[in-house]
Amino acid sequence: MTSLEKNLILSVNAGSSSLKISLFSVPFPNGQKPKDFSHPEPVNLVFVSSISSISAPPAKFTFKLATGEQRLKDEPVESIKDHSTAFHHFLEYLEKHCSIPKQRIVYVCHRVVHGGDYLERVEINQEAYHHLERLSDLAPLHNGAALSVIKVCVDALSETRSIAYFDTSFHRSIPHHISSYAIDQKIATERGLKKYGFHGLSYGFILRSVSRFLDKPAESLNLILLHLGSGASACAIKAGKSYDTSMELTPLSGLPGATRAGSIDPSLIFHYTNKAGRITHDPSMATHVGVTMAEDILNRKAGWKAITGTTDFGEVTSKADLSASSTNEEDEEELRKSNPARLAFDIFVDRILHFVGSYYLKLGSDVDALVFAGGIGEKGADLRRIIGQKVECLGFSKIDEEMNAKAAKADDVVMDISVEAKKKRVLVCKTDEQLEMARQCALDQRFWEQV
Numbered sequence: 001m002t003s004l005e006k007n008l009i010l011s012v013n014a015g016s017s018s019l020k021i022s023l024f025s026v027p028f029p030n031g032q033k034p035k036d037f038s039h040p041e042p043v044n045l046v047f048v049s050s051i052s053s054i055s056a057p058p059a060k061f062t063f064k065l066a067t068g069e070q071r072l073k074d075e076p077v078e079s080i081k082d083h084s085t086a087f088h089h090f091l092e093y094l095e096k097h098c099s100i101p102k103q104r105i106v107y108v109c110h111r112v113v114h115g116g117d118y119l120e121r122v123e124i125n126q127e128a129y130h131h132l133e134r135l136s137d138l139a140p141l142h143n144g145a146a147l148s149v150i151k152v153c154v155d156a157l158s159e160t161r162s163i164a165y166f167d168t169s170f171h172r173s174i175p176h177h178i179s180s181y182a183i184d185q186k187i188a189t190e191r192g193l194k195k196y197g198f199h200g201l202s203y204g205f206i207l208r209s210v211s212r213f214l215d216k217p218a219e220s221l222n223l224i225l226l227h228l229g230s231g232a233s234a235c236a237i238k239a240g241k242s243y244d245t246s247m248e249l250t251p252l253s254g255l256p257g258a259t260r261a262g263s264i265d266p267s268l269i270f271h272y273t274n275k276a277g278r279i280t281h282d283p284s285m286a287t288h289v290g291v292t293m294a295e296d297i298l299n300r301k302a303g304w305k306a307i308t309g310t311t312d313f314g315e316v317t318s319k320a321d322l323s324a325s326s327t328n329e330e331d332e333e334e335l336r337k338s339n340p341a342r343l344a345f346d347i348f349v350d351r352i353l354h355f356v357g358s359y360y361l362k363l364g365s366d367v368d369a370l371v372f373a374g375g376i377g378e379k380g381a382d383l384r385r386i387i388g389q390k391v392e393c394l395g396f397s398k399i400d401e402e403m404n405a406k407a408a409k410a411d412d413v414v415m416d417i418s419v420e421a422k423k424k425r426v427l428v429c430k431t432d433e434q435l436e437m438a439r440q441c442a443l444d445q446r447f448w449e450q451v
């Protein structure tokens with residue numbers, strides 16, 4: 001095999017409810033290394049695979065080639081219990097059904113949600129692995145899952161190098177007064193108690209895609225970004241950099257999620273249970289790091305699952321009886337009290353508006369666009385319509401109903417769903433954290449010097 005054939009990057013994204021895996025090739029035209037590229041994307045997609053509903057079994061396996069050939073869609077797999085068995089299943093499928101030799105994979109990029117004091121990506125070795133393991137209690141639904149996948153990867157793909165990319169890196173630009181808590185600063189510094197922010201790979205991808213779509217340099221853009229998935233967050237982009245975001249020390253704060261409470265009064269937990277500080281070792285957790293009952297309740301036994309019984313916001317939306325909406329506030333209150341799905345939906349809308357309003361003010365009303373992304377942001381047309389109506393008062397364009405309905409199915413990375421181009425735009429972006437990692441890896445000259 002010539003060295004030119006070793007040109008594949010596997011990108012693995014361990015989300016709270018899913019594992020998304022994409023394979024990319026790095027073309028070396030005329031033997032040039034990636035830095036010489038003028039093309040907007042330095043990588044080409046080979047296939048994309050995902051395992052969803054890991055936290056609500058049976059997990060569902062999907063595999064699609066970049067040619068458009070859908071090999072499997074939402075195939076239930078009983079043997080998948082967590083992220084590491086999900087990755088094993090994927091590797092078995094690859095071995096049996098794909099003709100791609102594993103030896104061609106040079107790098108595996110892993111999305112690791114909490115990078116702590118790592119400012120940028122790090123190659124996995126013993127030391128880095130243990131450092132990330134120690135951060136697992138700051139991202140209990142994520143880091144442990146990602147590390148379990150890294151472990152499988154290091155064993156099964158022993159000739160590849162594993163690189164960890166962090167959600168937190170993108171938010172390094174948040175000003176100190178915004179990332180700091182009003183607590184004893186000595187303790188805060190010693191223990192790293194500050195706002196780190198998450199979904200940064202996604203926000204990096206969205207910023208670049210919107211900049212290209214609007215044909216404006218990223219540094220000139222002020223945006224309000226909403227990444228709404230099983231974990232949901234908002235981010236204010238000021239002059240092309242993260243200025244504020246709703247997730248903080250851990251991915252628990254800010255917006256509620258599938259099983260997360262979002263921001264609550266911190267005292268609430270002591271009224272909820274008198275065992276808040278007790279350590280729990282739930283065998284279903286991917287990590288063996290013990291978390292407190294408080295963290296377990298607020299991360300895994302809350303959110304719309306706790307209110308409605310489902311983690312699927314599509315189901316919450318269809319049960320929310322939105323067609324019964326009335327202009328009479330008393331009728332609306334009745335609906336919220338009698339229908340848990342409607343309550344969950346309206347809580348989500350309320351908290352999203354809270355951050356949009358706050359970021360609009362922090363950006364001094366100078367906002368180019370509001371952008372929806374993530375599983376719910378991309379597929380939830382009803383949620384976009386309702387948020388859209390509420391933000392019109394801030395000068396955002398009305399949402400075009402037809403474009404809004406089409407957005408989930410369109411192939412475009414960014415779709416403009418605004419009626420009036422002159423007003424502040426409302427956009428939908430199909431975010432791709434795997435592509436963001438592969439792109440950063442391909443453009444990192446140091447990684448390709450020895451290949």
Ligand SMILES: Nc1ncnc2c1ncn2[C@@H]1O[C@H](COP(=O)(O)OP(=O)(O)O)[C@@H](O)[C@H]1O
Pocket residue numbers: 015016017018228229230231258311312313314315317374375376379380381
């Ligand atoms: N039609 C839909 N309308 C609204 N939400 C949806 C729809 N289909 C799926 N979703 C939501 O998208 C979520 C997955 O989002 P995603 O960003 O892919 O998840 P993760 O946080 O695991 O990365 C699902 O849990 C579900 O709540």
Ligand SMILES: CC(=O)OP(=O)(O)O
Pocket residue numbers: 014015016017113142167198199229230231232251
């Ligand atoms: C940080 C986070 O919550 O990620 P995800 O939405 O992928 O679970």
Ligand SMILES: [Mg+2]
Pocket residue numbers: 015016229230
């Ligand atoms: Mg995600």
